[in-house]
Amino acid sequence: MVDNKDLKIDLLYYLAQQIHPVVSRLVEPIEETDAVRIAECLGLDSTNYRRAAVAQANQRAAEEDCTWQQENYELCEGVVVVCPHPECGYSNVIRETFDFVTDPTSPRFLIAGCSQCNLTWESSEHQAVISNQIDRQLGEFVARHHFAAYKCDEPTCEFKTRVQTMKWCREGLECIRCSTGVLRREYTSKQLFDQQMFFRQIFDVDAALRKMSDSQKRAAENRDRQQFNACRIDSMDIVNRINEKYLERNSYNRVDLSYIFAPMMKI
Numbered sequence: 001m002v003d004n005k006d007l008k009i010d011l012l013y014y015l016a017q018q019i020h021p022v023v024s025r026l027v028e029p030i031e032e033t034d035a036v037r038i039a040e041c042l043g044l045d046s047t048n049y050r051r052a053a054v055a056q057a058n059q060r061a062a063e064e065d066c067t068w069q070q071e072n073y074e075l076c077e078g079v080v081v082v083c084p085h086p087e088c089g090y091s092n093v094i095r096e097t098f099d100f101v102t103d104p105t106s107p108r109f110l111i112a113g114c115s116q117c118n119l120t121w122e123s124s125e126h127q128a129v130i131s132n133q134i135d136r137q138l139g140e141f142v143a144r145h146h147f148a149a150y151k152c153d154e155p156t157c158e159f160k161t162r163v164q165t166m167k168w169c170r171e172g173l174e175c176i177r178c179s180t181g182v183l184r185r186e187y188t189s190k191q192l193f194d195q196q197m198f199f200r201q202i203f204d205v206d207a208a209l210r211k212m213s214d215s216q217k218r219a220a221e222n223r224d225r226q227q228f229n230a231c232r233i234d235s236m237d238i239v240n241r242i243n244e245k246y247l248e249r250n251s252y253n254r255v256d257l258s259y260i261f262a263p264m265m266k267i
Helices: 011-026 036-041 047-068 123-147 187-205 205-210 214-222 227-245
Strands: 079-082 091-094 150-152 170-176 180-183
Touching: 011 036, 047 150, 079 123, 123 187, 123 205, 123 227, 187 227, 205 227
Parallel strands: none
Antiparallel strands: 079 091, 150 180, 170 180
16 A cells, blocks of 8 residues: 555544544533534544533523423414494404403403404404404514514524525534634524414313303303304414414424434534
């Protein structure tokens, strides 16, 4: 075999791909030791390791929230229904399916009528107007997500841009200013998903009824049975449309295998 003096050992490759993983597994039980610290000791660039550690910590926190906590929709916007009666036009902000504050023993079906003029919305014309209003609001949330600016997650940078760069790293778009942070949307797909789920929860009458006691359920249904049944059917139609038109198309509602196996990619 002829010697080639131009060939050199890639020390960084061996340190990153063979030495670092082995040492990380050996010292994993030791407190205050992580992949970032080991990379610094080996003389490697710890930026990618630090970024990966932050991403994994955020992912674990999100998984724990989904596993042990119920969804929190306090930051979501309520459904705004402008009363379709021409003599009213009041903007009703609805955040619950039933009103338990005014009379807990006989909760009022909030989607069935206006809280200002007390007129009902049971006619097909009124329900069509309300349905269009909800579609418009959901469309505005989708547009807000698509037109949201990208912001660097590095606290010392916080660079913002509306241009989607093509400088990729395994966590997403690499910041073009600091090269250490990741550009993330200010209005994320998770926020959009929560907003859509909140709307779905408000109009899911069957789910709301299951949370009520038997006496509350009977009182709510007996207020005006015909009006209740008519609005209940229309509400469930809205729920089905939210599922088919919005939730199924939301990227947060899909499993991204490239994101799951991202830690296995070469750093």
